[in-house]
Amino acid sequence: MADSYDVIVVGGGPGGYVCAIRCAQLGMKTAVVERDRMGGICLNWGCIPTKALLRSSEIWHLLHRLGEYGFSGENFKFDAAKIVARSRAVSKQLSDGVSFLMKKHKITVIPGEAKLAGRGKLTVTKDGKTSDVTAKNIVLATGARARTLPGLEPDGKLIWTYREAMVPDSFPKSLLVVGSGAIGIEFASFYRTLGAEVTVVEVLDRVLPVEDEEISAFAAKAFTKQGMKLKTGTTVTKLDKGANSVTCTLQDKAGKTEQVTVERVILAMGIVGNVENIGLEAAGIKVEKTHVVAGKYGETGVEGVWAIGDLVGAPWLAHKAMHEGVIVAEKIAGVKGVHPLNTSNVPGCTYCWPQVASVGLTEAAAKATGKKIKVGKFPFIGNGKAIALGEPEGLIKTVFDAATGELLGAHMIGAEVTELIQGYVIAKSGELTDQELGHTIFPHPTLSEMMHEAVLAADGGAMHI
Amino acid sequence: MATNILMPALSPTMEEGKLAKWLVKEGDTVKSGTVLAEIETDKATMEFEAVDEGKIGKILVAEGSEGVKVNAPIAVLLEEGESADAAPAATPDIAGAMKDIKAAVKAEAAAPAPAPKAAAAPAAAAPKADGARIFASPLARRIAEQKGLDLSGINGSGPRGRIVKSDVENAKPGAARPAAAAAPAAAGGIPGVAPLPDARLLYPAGSYEETPHDSMRKAIAKRLTSAKTLIPHYYLTVDCNLDALMAVREKMNAAAPKGKDKVPAYKLSVNDFIMKASAMALMKHPDVNASWTDTAILRHKDADVGVAVALDFGLITPIIFKAQTKGLVEISNEVKTLAALAKEKKLKPNQYEGGGFSVSNLGMYGIKSFTSIINPPQSCIIAVGAGEERAVVRNGKVEISTVMTVTMSADHRVVDGGTGAKFLATLKQFIEEPASMLL
Numbered sequence: 047m048a049d050s051y052d053v054i055v056v057g058g059g060p061g062g063y064v065c066a067i068r069c070a071q072l073g074m075k076t077a078v079v080e081r082d083r084m085g086g087i088c089l090n091w092g093c094i095p096t097k098a099l100l101r102s103s104e105i106w107h108l109l110h111r112l113g114e115y116g117f118s119g120e121n122f123k124f125d126a127a128k129i130v131a132r133s134r135a136v137s138k139q140l141s142d143g144v145s146f147l148m149k150k151h152k153i154t155v156i157p158g159e160a161k162l163a164g165r166g167k168l169t170v171t172k173d174g175k176t177s178d179v180t181a182k183n184i185v186l187a188t189g190a191r192a193r194t195l196p197g198l199e200p201d202g203k204l205i206w207t208y209r210e211a212m213v214p215d216s217f218p219k220s221l222l223v224v225g226s227g228a229i230g231i232e233f234a235s236f237y238r239t240l241g242a243e244v245t246v247v248e249v250l251d252r253v254l255p256v257e258d259e260e261i262s263a264f265a266a267k268a269f270t271k272q273g274m275k276l277k278t279g280t281t282v283t284k285l286d287k288g289a290n291s292v293t294c295t296l297q298d299k300a301g302k303t304e305q306v307t308v309e310r311v312i313l314a315m316g317i318v319g320n321v322e323n324i325g326l327e328a329a330g331i332k333v334e335k336t337h338v339v340a341g342k343y344g345e346t347g348v349e350g351v352w353a354i355g356d357l358v359g360a361p362w363l364a365h366k367a368m369h370e371g372v373i374v375a376e377k378i379a380g381v382k383g384v385h386p387l388n389t390s391n392v393p394g395c396t397y398c399w400p401q402v403a404s405v406g407l408t409e410a411a412a413k414a415t416g417k418k419i420k421v422g423k424f425p426f427i428g429n430g431k432a433i434a435l436g437e438p439e440g441l442i443k444t445v446f447d448a449a450t451g452e453l454l455g456a457h458m459i460g461a462e463v464t465e466l467i468q469g470y471v472i473a474k475s476g477e478l479t480d481q482e483l484g485h486t487i488f489p490h491p492t493l494s495e496m497m498h499e500a501v502l503a504a505d506g507g508a509m510h511i
Numbered sequence: 512m513a514t515n516i517l518m519p520a521l522s523p524t525m526e527e528g529k530l531a532k533w534l535v536k537e538g539d540t541v542k543s544g545t546v547l548a549e550i551e552t553d554k555a556t557m558e559f560e561a562v563d564e565g566k567i568g569k570i571l572v573a574e575g576s577e578g579v580k581v582n583a584p585i586a587v588l589l590e591e592g593e594s595a596d597a598a599p600a601a602t603p604d605i606a607g608a609m610k611d612i613k614a615a616v617k618a619e620a621a622a623p624a625p626a627p628k629a630a631a632a633p634a635a636a637a638p639k640a641d642g643a644r645i646f647a648s649p650l651a652r653r654i655a656e657q658k659g660l661d662l663s664g665i666n667g668s669g670p671r672g673r674i675v676k677s678d679v680e681n682a683k684p685g686a687a688r689p690a691a692a693a694a695p696a697a698a699g700g701i702p703g704v705a706p707l708p709d710a711r712l713l714y715p716a717g718s719y720e721e722t723p724h725d726s727m728r729k730a731i732a733k734r735l736t737s738a739k740t741l742i743p744h745y746y747l748t749v750d751c752n753l754d755a756l757m758a759v760r761e762k763m764n765a766a767a768p769k770g771k772d773k774v775p776a777y778k779l780s781v782n783d784f785i786m787k788a789s790a791m792a793l794m795k796h797p798d799v800n801a802s803w804t805d806t807a808i809l810r811h812k813d814a815d816v817g818v819a820v821a822l823d824f825g826l827i828t829p830i831i832f833k834a835q836t837k838g839l840v841e842i843s844n845e846v847k848t849l850a851a852l853a854k855e856k857k858l859k860p861n862q863y864e865g866g867g868f869s870v871s872n873l874g875m876y877g878i879k880s881f882t883s884i885i886n887p888p889q890s891c892i893i894a895v896g897a898g899e900e901r902a903v904v905r906n907g908k909v910e911i912s913t914v915m916t917v918t919m920s921a922d923h924r925v926v927d928g929g930t931g932a933k934f935l936a937t938l939k940q941f942i943e944e945p946a947s948m949l950l
Contacts, residue, residue, distance in 0.1 A: 073563070383670065450657065452650050452676070477648030477676055 049154075051077045053378060054168060054181040056160045056324065059086020061355030061367030062187035063144050068375035070151035077154040077179065079170055084144040084155065086189055088364040090137050091209050096232055098133035099212065100397050103239035107399065114436055124240065126217045133212065162325030166350055183350050183378045186338065187371065188324055190317040190356035198224065198282060198313055204292050205285060205311045208233070218242055218309035222294050224282050226253035228396040230314030231265075235398035238274050245275040245306055247282055247296060254396060258408040258457040264441055265459055268400055285311060319357045342386035344374040352378070366392050390455075393471045395464040400440055403467035406455030406474060409445050418448040422504030424496045426460045428511040431491040437461035442500040444470075451479030456500075462493055469497055480504060513568060513593055515584035521550055521557045526705070529577045530585060531556060539567045547586070548574070565589050647674035654679045727825040739884050742803075743923040746882050749935050751942045753898045753913040756784055759945050763839070776840070781915075782818070782872050783843040785895055788941035790814035790834035791948045793868055796934040800867040802888040803925045809888075817869035817886060818846055820853045827853050828886055830866040874898060880916040890925040893938075894918045915942075 053069045055062045058080030069076040083090050102124070109122045148155050156179065158172030167180050192207035194200060200207045206214075211233050219242055223234045226248035238244040246253060246269070252262040253269065253276055266276055277296060283303070284295035293307045318336040331346045331353070332339040338353040340346055346353050352374045355367030369387055376384045393405040412419045426432040426440035440460015447454055456470035473483055480501055488498040499508045518528065529551040535541055542564040550559050568589040572579055579585065645662045647655070651674045655662050658679065665682050667674035724732070760779050767775035793800040793814040802809040814835040817828040829849035831842055852858050868890075871883045874897035883894040898915040905912075917938070921931040941948050 383668075383672075385669075450650060450653050477650035479649050479653055481653075482649050 048167070048178040048180050049077070051075045051154070051179065051181040053077075053183045053185060053375070054079060054156075054160075054179060055185045055187055055371075056168070057086060057187035057189055057355075057357075058084040058144070058148075058155065059187060059189045059355065059367065060088045060364040061189070061371045062086065062185070063148065063371075064368040065185050065187060065354060065371030065375050066153045067147060067151050068372045069378065070153050072375060072379040072381070074375075074379060076151075077156055077181070078148065079156045079158060079160040079168065079179075081157070081159045083141045084148065085137075085141040087191075089140045089144065091212060093364055094140055095133040095137045095212055096208075096236070097397060098136040099129065099236050100232065100399075102129045102132065103236045104399065107239050111436070126214065130213055159323070161323060162329045162331075162351065181350075183352065185344070185371070185374055185378075186324065186346070186351065186353040186357055187355045187367065188320040188357050189367075190319050190336075190362060192313060193316045193318050194313065195315060197284060198315070200313055201287070204287050204290070204309075205313065207313050211310075211312045214310075220308040221245070221310050221312065222247065222282075222292070222306060222308040223312045223314060225314035225316065226255065226276070226278075227314060227316065228254075228394070230312065231269075231396055231398045233312050233314065234269070234274060238269075238272055239399065243273075243275075243308075245277060245308065247280050247294075248276070248278045249281050251279045253278060254402060256394065257396075257402055257404055258443060258455070259410060260443060261402060261404065261441070261457045261459050265398070265400070265402060268439065268459075269398075272399075317356060317362055321357065343377045343384065344370055361389060361392050361394060363392065363394060388475075391471060391474045393467045395467065397464060400437075400460050401463045402459050403463040404455065404457040405467055405471050406453065407445060408455060408457065409443070412445045412447075412454045415454075417454075419454065420446050420448045420504045422446070422500045422502065422508070424499035424503055424508055424511060426493075426496065428499065428508075429491075429493060429496045431493050431495070432461065434491070435461060435493075442466075442496045444500045444504055446480050446504050451481055453478065453480070453483070456497075460493075466494055466497060469494060513587055513589050514563070514565075515571075516547065516561075516586040516588050518572075518579045518581050518583045518585050519550065519559050520581040521559075525581055527578050527580045530572050530574055530579050533570060533574045534558075535567050537567050537570055541565060541567060541588075561588075563588060565591070566593075568593070645674065646672060647679075648676065650676050651679045655682075658682075725824070727827075731825055734887070735884050738887050742885050742887065744882075744885060744920050745923050745928065745931075746918055746920055747928075747931050747935050748880065748916060748918040749939050751915045751917055751939050752903070753781065753915050753942070756781065756942060756945050757898070757913055760784065777843055779839055779843050781874070781898060782870065782895070783839050783846065784945060785870055785872070785893075785917075785942065786816055786818060786831060786834060786842050786846065787837075787839055788938055788945070788948065789816050789868055789870055789893065790831075790837075791941055792934055792938040794835045795937050796930070798930045799891050799921075799926050799934040801890050801925050802867070803890065803922060808925055811867040814868070815866045817863070817866040817889070818849070819869060819871035819883075819886075820850045822854055827858060827863055828866070828869050828871075829853055829858055829863045868892070870895060874915065880918055882918050883920050885920050885922055890922040891931070891934075892920050894920070917942075 052074035053066070053076045055066045055076070055078045058078045062078055063084060066076045066078045088094060106122070106124060109119070112119050145155065156170055158170040160168045160170050162184065163169040163178065166182060166184070167178060168184060169176050169178055192200070199205070200210070202210050208229055217237065217240055221237050221242045221244050223230045223244065223246045226246050230246065231254060234244045234246050248255065252259065253266050254262050257265070269276060277298070279299045280296050282294055283297045286293040291307050291309055292311050293305055294311065295303055295305050297303045319338065321333050321336055321338060326333055326338065329348050329351060331348055331351065337359055338346060338357050340353045340358045344352040344354050344358070354370035354374055356362045358370070366387065373384055373387060390406050393403060396402040407415070409419070409421055422444040424442050427438045432438050432440065437460065440463065441458070442463070443457040444453065445455040446452065453470060453474050456467065458467060483498070483501040486498065488495045499510060502508045503511070521528065531549040531551040533548050534546050541547065541561045543562055545561045546558045547561050548559045550557050565588040568587040570586045572583070572585040646667060647662050648669065652662065654676060660679055660682050662674055665674050665678050668678050669675035760781065764775070764778055767777050769775050793816070797810045800811045800814060802811070813833045815830050815832045816834045817830045819826055819828045831837065831845055834842060837845070849858065849862060852862070866886070866889050869886045869892040871892060872895040873881060874895055877897050879899070880896040881894045883892045885892050894917070896916040898913045900911050901914040902909050903912040903914060917935070919931060919935055
């Protein structure tokens with residue numbers, strides 16, 4: 047007889063494994079089907095290993111600024127293989143950690159690829175062998191992969207996706223990055239810091255196009271100063287592969303073309319959901335633009351089948367998937383008072399240099415709602431800790447509803463802002479207004495004081511500028 | 512993993528209960544369905560069954576304990592092979608709470624088990640009229656203030672029933688829960704007094720018809736709840752012999768001039784005499800013709816006497832102002848006019864607001880005696896029963912007389928017992944000997 051569970055989660059990424067843990071915590075017999083390593087893209091090929099790589103590039107950057115801090119040294123060298131090896135070791139440690147968490151919570155990990163096979167039933171294929179498992183509830187968390195376009199297909203050698211870009215044999219001397227979202231910009235930043243000539247091509251009119259325009263402009267200025275070439279409003283029309291180089295044909299809005307020859311190309315044009323071969327069509331689950339159409343609690347419309355994370359909808363972020371995993375687990379268990387995810391409270395972080403972080407509406411989007419808004423801004427140059435750190439470049443910006451004091455959005459660029467943004471996320475989730483934030487005591491001296499100042503600035507009350 | 516067994520909520524309104532009896536002891540092995548304990552609520556004694564299997568590691572709440580809060584840990588359930596040391600901290604965890612929600616309960620007593628759907632009603636549905644803290648986000652508070660919304664009338668959909676932005680955005684001014692409408696909102700509730708649950712929770716859907724409150728129903732509910740809750744009522748009852756009054760009334764009505772259509776110019780009722788007698792008695796006892804304020808007692812100079820008028824859709828108490836200056840015919844005709852206006856909902860506030868005293872008469876329905884709720888800002892109201900022939904012992908002999916029972920409700924803050932009794936004695940005298948009103 048097939049093994050039977052209360053819940054089976056398909057996919058052991060951040061959405062899937064968190065969902066499984068929550069299910070187990072709520073007393074349900076739970077299993078996870080994973081075809082590769084626990085932790086999914088996030089732990090193995092995404093968030094975590096890139097942070098390890100970027101830490102190496104940050105240290106390289108600081109080594110070249112030793113003089114500022116009173117040190118001297120020269121002839122610094124790096125070993126690409128060791129940088130990559132460290133990144134892989136970090137991933138392995140965390141993936142093993144997730145496997146341990148599965149054991150700890152008595153969650154069965156079923157290796158293989160799962161496919162819906164009728165109500166409450168999955169067929170799991172591993173090494174050509176299939177077996178059936180049954181569950182009262184099935185949570186689909188199969189994630190996503192890099193988007194490719196005709197003519198812009200990765201070959202794994204000269205033309206990379208994030209996957210190859212993370213484990214290069216050697217670092218290229220020149221690089222073209224297609225797409226300036228978080229993934230593209232993080233790789234651009236990493237390789238540029240380590241000395242590559244980097245060109246970033248973005249079809250929209252600014253880099254980091256989902257961020258606030260002012261933050262985008264600030265970032266573009268910083269990247270250009272670092273020597274990155276930014277080509278916005280530009281598309282890649284053709285990639286001609288040579289022996290160890292790619293000649294890229296770029297076309298701007300006016301139709302003007304130019305050719306750039308680089309050693310490697312990284313494709314970072316967004317993602318597509320992993321909707322194939324999991325039996326969605328036969329089960330009657332709706333798919334639109336490579337993503338499953340799900341309700342606000344992850345319902346797929348088919349009883350007992352739920353979907354979360356990148357498989358579902360934007361924003362495509364690990365922490366959004368984790369939160370959806372918890373929502374679905376609690377919904378299955380019948381926990382009272384479960385709330386749907388509020389996307390305007392999902393923060394986004396980009397770990398380039400300088401870092402970018404934001405939550406909620408941009409200034410332009412807030413204006414577009416028709417509400418009267420007020421905006422507060424505070425630059426890093428006015429903050430003691432930023433000066434002491436030697437990181438005086440950056441900006442924090444708040445957007446409030448002028449009538450109610452609701453924090454509509456917050457936008458940051460500069461050192462460590464990815465660690466700061468949570469303060470505003472808590473404020474948004476708890477529905478604090480400008481008044482509570484204004485009366486909050488921020489510790490001195492910290493970068494977080496700028497968050498306070500940016501709130502006060504919305505009413506013209508900033509202290510240190 | 513060791514889990515806490517939590518005090519179950521055995522009814523939608525249960526907040527705490529008595530752990531009447533443990534049916535298991537530490538070390539016992541239990542499985543799903545094992546009856547763990549008997550829990551006593553204010554309405555019933557119920558059996559509390561285990562949902563999971565395991566071993567009772569530790570009993571945290573001794574049997575016989577009263578006032579055990581819902582969701583408080585009462586015992587620790589261990590998995591196989593775990594020792595009692597593995598017990599989790601004595602805080603309710605969600606996992607445990609979940610099990611309790613699913614706990615099957617059996618009602619032992621006559622009290623019917625509440626509909627299971629009611630158990631899923633969020634705790635926040637409880638009205639906040641008891642003065643309890645209202646949990647609302649700062650943003651929700653600000654929007655409510657701007658929209659003029661009373662947060663106590665809004666259900667919170669946020670964590671633990673917290674009122675959040677979307678709740679106030681969707682609320683309309685004046686929109687309040689049914690329970691809140693009946694609550695003494697003006698007084699802000701009585702601290703320490705549990706609010707009443709929404710009656711809907713206790714009846715199956717479809718077993719009743721719902722009539723939304725009109726403004727008069729809301730006013731009755733609000734004013735009378737305030738009056739009965741906030742005013743220290745006491746009651747004095749006296750019997751009045753109506754023989755003389757009935758005789759006078761008959762003569763006077765017989766003497767009424769008739770118009771061309773042979774309709775008499777007036778027809779006095781017993782109640783008209785009671786109105787007049789009340790006015791005259793009030794002039795003699797100004798301490799009764801008074802209103803309470805926090806800083807002073809207001810003694811009224813005129814006898815403004817209200818008369819309760821029953822309507823198909825409620826009740827209202829229009830006032831005969833300066834009744835001490837008016838004759839019986841004038842009072843009689845004025846009461847008729849006001850009652851007619853009331854039935855057409857055409858009374859103006861200056862015809863029913865204020866007053867120093869009220870008369871409520873249910874004699875025409877054969878009611879022998881009853882008590883009324885004081886009609887603030889007044890301090891006293893009399894409840895007048897039917898005049899009926901009774902056997903009366905007079906001078907050692909049983910005689911038949913028409914007797915009427917009058918019960919006065921008095922606000923003890925204004926009218927002490929002796930004062931009230933003296934007033935009622937005067938009123939009785941005026942009713943029993945109407946001519947004495949002329950003195």
